[in-house]
Amino acid sequence: MRQAPAVVLEAYGRPPVLREVSIADPGADEVLVGVRASGVCRTDLAAVRDARAVPVVLGHEGAGVVLAAGAAVRTVEPGDHVVVNWQPKCGRCRYCVSGRREFCDGVRGTAAPRVHHGGEPLAVMLNAGTFCPFAVVPAAGVVKVRPDLPFAAAALLGCAVATGVGAALYGARIQPGDTVVVLGAGGVGLNAVQGARIAGAGRIIVTDHDPEHLALAGRLGATDLIAAADDVRGAVHDLTAGLGADHVLEAVGAAQLVELAVSLLARGGTVTLLGATARDAVAGFSPRTLLSRQQRIQGCIYGNIAPERDLPLFADWYLQGRLELDPFVSRTIALAEVPELFTEQSGSGVRTVVDLEAA
Ligand SMILES: [Zn+2]
Numbered sequence: 001m002r003q004a005p006a007v008v009l010e011a012y013g014r015p016p017v018l019r020e021v022s023i024a025d026p027g028a029d030e031v032l033v034g035v036r037a038s039g040v041c042r043t044d045l046a047a048v049r050d051a052r053a054v055p056v057v058l059g060h061e062g063a064g065v066v067l068a069a070g071a072a073v074r075t076v077e078p079g080d081h082v083v084v085n086w087q088p089k090c091g092r093c094r095y096c097v098s099g100r101r102e103f104c105d106g107v108r109g110t111a112a113p114r115v116h117h118g119g120e121p122l123a124v125m126l127n128a129g130t131f132c133p134f135a136v137v138p139a140a141g142v143v144k145v146r147p148d149l150p151f152a153a154a155a156l157l158g159c160a161v162a163t164g165v166g167a168a169l170y171g172a173r174i175q176p177g178d179t180v181v182v183l184g185a186g187g188v189g190l191n192a193v194q195g196a197r198i199a200g201a202g203r204i205i206v207t208d209h210d211p212e213h214l215a216l217a218g219r220l221g222a223t224d225l226i227a228a229a230d231d232v233r234g235a236v237h238d239l240t241a242g243l244g245a246d247h248v249l250e251a252v253g254a255a256q257l258v259e260l261a262v263s264l265l266a267r268g269g270t271v272t273l274l275g276a277t278a279r280d281a282v283a284g285f286s287p288r289t290l291l292s293r294q295q296r297i298q299g300c301i302y303g304n305i306a307p308e309r310d311l312p313l314f315a316d317w318y319l320q321g322r323l324e325l326d327p328f329v330s331r332t333i334a335l336a337e338v339p340e341l342f343t344e345q346s347g348s349g350v351r352t353v354v355d356l357e358a359a
Pocket residue numbers: 041042043044060061159160
């Protein structure tokens with residue numbers, strides 16, 4: 001049992017607060033992670049309106065060092081550097097046993113609550129809760145990475161990179177020469193751009209409302225940049241000689257952008273949804289057009305990655321310079337500063353990273 005501060009969302013509609021919590025030892029198939037860095041993802045900010053449960057320790061884009069491992073853990077040991085994988089697969093459900101682990105319906109956290117405040121158990125966001133210097137997660141909820149990988153970059157691999165790069169490679173399965181549109185150039189969208197570039201896309205068209213984000217997209221491989229306020233449909237029409245895009249990746253999570261995405265598709269094209277819309281959002285499309293133009297709309301959670309294979313691979317790509325992450329980190333803050341982020345108007349920059357080494 002150990003005590004530490006954590007960022008806790010106690011009620012919907014109000015900013016989270018810093019609370020002193022107690023963290024129990026890991027169970028037999030669990031590990032205790034000393035969290036060193038945690039990115040602030042849009043999903044953390046959106047928890048204020050649609051967290052699954054409160055009170056909850058926020059944070060899920062994390063990386064750190066294994067401090068202790070339960071007796072049954074074989075995959076990592078104390079001292080290992082790890083990325084938190086917030087989709088720990090169960091290995092037993094019908095999807096896992098049939099080789100379709102990306103659809104696992106047994107994803108869950110620790111066997112019992114490991115974090116308490118005032119004697120009451122706290123939920124942890126996405127099986128993680130990395131806005132705390134300690135996190136207890138299932139053994140499958142961490143993946144070992146090379147120790148020369150900086151913690152801030154490692155943290156980003158665990159959500160923004162997995163979701164964006166993974167969606168391009170494994171969700172959309174972009175092929176060399178494909179025309180790709182990415183709607184939204186935040187942390188996930190910019191990684192989708194990098195994934196499309198790595199996949200060999202012929203044209204990567206990006207739209208966003210923020211000129212800084214668009215400029216970054218250009219640096220990361222986008223071939224054409226469109227301000228979101230412009231006529232995006234007309235611009236994509238012109239850029240593709242009227243054909244439309246083979247792939248549209250929606251990385252914002254807005255119903256009207258989902259509708260826009262469908263309207264940008266070429267024959268045989270696919271919309272891949274990466275952004276989390278509000279739980280009650282509804283979007284419309286013409287089924288007749290979808291049928292006659294043989295198009296598809298699909299969801300993609302966590303980039304459909306195989307975490308044990310892909311997180312170390314992405315780490316190599318970053319250290320080889322094939323994936324750029326440093327320009328994303330627009331600022332680094334202390335844990336105690338996290339609650340303030342929730343009262344700011346959507347801040348500047350792409351990613352804020354919480355440095356927990358100081359905590
Ligand atoms: Zn995230």
